[in-house]
Amino acid sequence: MIGYALCGSFCTLSKSVEILIRMRESGRDILPIMSEIAATTDTRFGRARDFVERIEKICGHTLVQTIPDAEPLGPSIPLEALLICPCTGNTLAKIANGITDTPVCMAAKAHLRSDRPLIITLASNDALSANLRNIGTLLSRKNVYFTPLRQDDPISKPHSLVADFDMVQSALEASLEGKQLRPLFL
Numbered sequence: 056m057i058g059y060a061l062c063g064s065f066c067t068l069s070k071s072v073e074i075l076i077r078m079r080e081s082g083r084d085i086l087p088i089m090s091e092i093a094a095t096t097d098t099r100f101g102r103a104r105d106f107v108e109r110i111e112k113i114c115g116h117t118l119v120q121t122i123p124d125a126e127p128l129g130p131s132i133p134l135e136a137l138l139i140c141p142c143t144g145n146t147l148a149k150i151a152n153g154i155t156d157t158p159v160c161m162a163a164k165a166h167l168r169s170d171r172p173l174i175i176t177l178a179s180n181d182a183l184s185a186n187l188r189n190i191g192t193l194l195s196r197k198n199v200y201f202t203p204l205r206q207d208d209p210i211s212k213p214h215s216l217v218a219d220f221d222m223v224q225s226a227l228e229a230s231l232e233g234k235q236l237r238p239l240f241l
Contacts, residue, residue, distance in 0.1 A: 056084045056086050056134055057078070057083050057084070057085050057086070057134060057135055057137070057138060057227070058085075058086050058088055058128060058134040058136070058137035058138065058162060059075055059078070059085045059086065059087055059114070059138050060087075060088035060089065060090075060137065060138065060139040060140070060158075060159045060162055060163075061087070061088070061090070061093050061106075061110070061139075061140065061141065061159075062089075062090045062092070062093055062139065062142055062145075062146045062159055063090055063092040063093045063096065063143055063145075064141035064142075064143050064178035064179075065098040065099075065100045065101075066100055066178075067141040067178045067217070067220070068093065068100060068101065068106060069101070070141075070220045071140045071176075071220070072106070072109060072110065072113070073220075074140060074220060074223050075087075075113055075114070076113055077224065078224065079113055081224075085113075085114045085116070086114065086116050086119065086132075086134065087111060087113075087114045087116060087118045087119065088118070088119040088120070088125060088128075088158055088162050089106075089107065089110070089118055089119075089120050089159070090143075090146065090157050090158060091157060091158065092157075093106070094106075094107055094120045107120075119158055119162065120158050121158055122155070122156070122157070122158055122161045124158065125158040125159070125161040125162040125165060126161055126165050127165065128161075128166050129164075129165035129166050129167070129168040129169045130165075130168060130169060133169055134166055134169075134171060135171065135231070136172040136174060136230060136231060137163060137166040137171070137172070137173050137174070138223070138227055139159060139163065139173070139174070139175050139176060140174075140202070140218075140223055141177070141178040141218070142159075142175045142176055142177050142178065142179075143178065143179060144177070144179030144180065144182060144185070144186040146159055146160060147175065147177060147182075147186055147190070147193070148185075148189045150164075150175075150189075150193065151189035151192040151193050152189070152192075167196075167198060167199075170197070170198055171198060172198050172227075172230035172231060172233075173199050173200065173230075174200045174201070174223075174226050174227055174230050175193065175199065175200070175201050175202065175218075176201075176202040176218040176220065176223055176226070177190075177201065177202070177204060177216060177217070177218050178217045178218065179215065179216060179217075180212055180214060180215045181214050181215075182204070182214065182215060183206075183213070183214040183215070183216060184214040185214075194235075194239075200226060200229070200230040200235050200236075201218070201226070201235065201236075201239060202218035202219060202220075202223050202226040203218065203219050203222050203226070203236050203237075203238065203239055203240070203241050204217065204218050204219070204239065204240055204241065205217065205218075205219055205240070205241040219241060222236065
C-alpha cells in the first residue's frame, strides 16, 4: 500500500487528484492522508468536503486526517512508500525540523521510522528563499526523495518552485529502487 498525502497547496489539489486516479487505475492500493487545512478549507479551487469525498471514493479507504490516526503509519501499518503530493513549504519545513503537529507530518515521521521512501512533490512560493535550506536538509536524509522541480513563474514569483506533476509516478518508482530522479531542478 502507498500512502498518499495532500497538503494545502490549493491550486495544485486538482492536479494531485488526477495523479491519484492514474495511480489507482494502474492497480495501486492507496491510503489517503490529508492535512487538516486541506481537508477543511473551502477555496476558489473547490470545496474541501468535495475533495475529501472524491479522494475517499477513488482510494476506497477512509481518509487519515488526525495525528493519532497517522502515528501507526510505519511500524504498525507499514506503507511501501509515502508520497506527499502536494507538499507545501510549511509542511516541508516541519518535516525538515522534526515537527509533527499535523497528520501529514506525523505520517512522514512515522513512515520514515521504517526506512521506506518518502517522496515530496513540492509546491512552495518560498522554496528558493526561506525553504531552500529545508530542501537541502531533506535531500541529505536517507529515504527522502523529491519529484523534480521547476520555477513556475520566475518573473512574478522568483522564489517559487513547483514539482513537475507529470513526473510524480516516475519519482515514486525511482524511489522504490532507492534512486532520486535527475535532474532535480528542471
